[in-house]
């Protein structure tokens with residue numbers, strides 16, 4: 286059943302033809318040329334292989350070998366909507382967009398018109414309604430030439446969150462975008478595509494999540510582009526709890542203006558093979574970027590986080606804390622690139638990567654990658670890999686706490702160090718509950 | 734209550750405890766004194782079940798239960814409590830969360846209902862007074878960033894909440910200024926009852942002015958070389974440990990059992 290390289294390319298070319306047809310009139314929009322170019326790129330490149338330095342630890346040949354289909358609306362959408370309801374973060378009162386198998390779920394979404402000039406809508410609508418705004422940004426930050434995933438994302442680009450916040454707007458409520466994959470007729474591929482353009486002097490929170498209802502095998506190929514204007518503050522929380530048989534490949538690109546502040550909290554507990562690429566470009570002075578990440582993996586899961594912080598201009602700060610809890614045969618990858626360009630004097634960059642291995646068979650490949658071309662900078666990085674601390678375990682046990690519970694307490698404390706950085710109270714509590722549930726499930730299967 | 738017989742313990746092949754005999758009855762306070770490195774903390778840790786130390790010979794019984802067959806948590810369920818010489822910092826776990834988990838685990842092991850949040854807080858508020866623990870320490874991670882004195886108070890506060898049968902206090906006086914020492918010692922005295930017992934491990938006699946022991950044992954090189962009443966502590970203070978090391982033959986523990 287597995288496809289050869291040529292068959293893979295042909296499969297996606299055929300899919301693309303069917304996809305174009307399904308776009309109906311939308312394929313005549315000028316922006317469609319981006320898709321055409323991207324599919325051509327994909328046909329040239331295919332998927333990355335292990336000889337590609339960026340993909341050395343993460344073998345995606347399984348994705349290439351499968352015949353993922355474009356989802357169709359199909360029957361039973363209302364039933365799926367009903368099942369999806371529980372994944373919505375109800376305590377977040379702001380606008381929200383929900384997609385099920387890539388298809389917009391109107392009944393679960395809430396697109397309030399706030400009266401201001403803030404635009405929150407489906408990308409598919411924005412393509413025709415705000416063509417200039419979209420084409421000024423879409424695909425400008427993540428080039429389809431980067432790799433086959435970026436190319437496919439642009440080729441099959443259709444829907445996701447489109448957000449445009451004009452200068453000087455403070456959004457009280459977080460914006461939520463939820464992608465649910467489930468119970469499709471076949472193994473499907475979806476291409477969530479988010480574009481967020483935040484003007485100057487704004488304050489915005491975004492919650493992006495990926496969840497599933499059943500243990501299906503499917504492929505999520507998500508790309509998010511975020512532009513942060515001068516003096517603006519953006520908090521971006523991502524929660525990924527895909528099926529343990531799913532492939533989740535995501536790239537996020539953040540482009541920051543002067544005095545801007547971007548914070549990402551990325552929490553990944555699901556997926557069979559997960560790759561998160563986050564790239565932040567600090568493209569003007571006195572901008573600040575914080576990337577926090579937590580992976581919790583067990584069984585045969587692989588969670589790969591690649592971060593890049595590009596200090597392009599002087600006087601910028603970046604802080605990075607990535608943690609992983611690995612049990613069973615799980616594998617983790619962390620690659621943290623920090624570029625400090627020639628002009629980026631007085632850069633202050635700090636990177637920390639900590640891994641807790643709960644089993645002897647779990648492994649982590651961790652690699653800091655600092656490339657510094659300026660001389661007056663402060664860059665620190667540190668990576669630790671370890672087990673639970675025996676002094677701490679003993680201390681808890683002498684107080685009567687059973688060993689298994691003591692392990693849970695310490696493991697959760699390690700993980701909550703990241704979750705506690707989520708500023709939205711309502712979300713943080715729920716994320717803590719999810720992480721707890723995941724750790725519990727992991728302990729039950731691994732009996733540790 | 735506690736019976737230790739001919740206890741030998743080693744770490745990495747080095748014998749540290751070389752035959753300890755000790756009996757503690759309900760209502761008593763015993764002091765274990767000795768120079769640095771004599772094995773006081775090792776004895777305390779072995780009692781609590783630290784697996785770094787291998788018990789090569791001997792036995793430990795607490796109220797008839799063979800402690801050497803029990804895990805550290807089971808020993809706590811039997812009523813043993815160790816106040817650490819170096820309390821461990823646990824980032825990310827608040828003091829209250831930790832104590833509630835501990836208390837409820839102990840209650841559960843005894844077939845008692847778990848305390849709900851309200852009852853637990855009421856208990857905590859009351860027991861905090863015993864060591865005048867600062868309220869703000871409750872919601873901070875266990876011992877993280879606590880001063881030396883705060884850590885020691887926190888140990889006795891935990892003791893006050895968990896209400897053990899036998900408390901072993903390992904150098905609880907170190908790191909305390911004189912006022913704090915008095916408060917902590919007062920706390921320990923207030924927790925004394927006819928049906929519980931305390932072992933005070935200390936290098937200095939100072940603490941024993943406040944927690945007056947019924948018996949004093951001198952530990953040197955992994956053995957109890959001398960036992961006596963509270964006056965032995967004063968004698969040691971006066972003459973130093975060399976007085977014991979040089980010559981005085983081992984005397985049998987008197988009046989114990």
Ligand SMILES: Nc1ncnc2c1ncn2[C@@H]1O[C@H](COP(=O)(O)OP(=O)(O)O)[C@@H](O)[C@H]1O
Nearest residue numbers: 744749767768769770771772773774775776785
């Ligand atoms: N975990 C350990 N590993 C190696 N040596 C140890 C360990 N614990 C204690 N020791 C040694 O055992 C001896 C007694 O130590 P300890 O019990 O801490 O003494 P005290 O508390 O009386 O000062 C010392 O020589 C110490 O170095």
Ligand SMILES: [Mg+2]
Nearest residue numbers: 773774818904
């Ligand atoms: Mg000691």
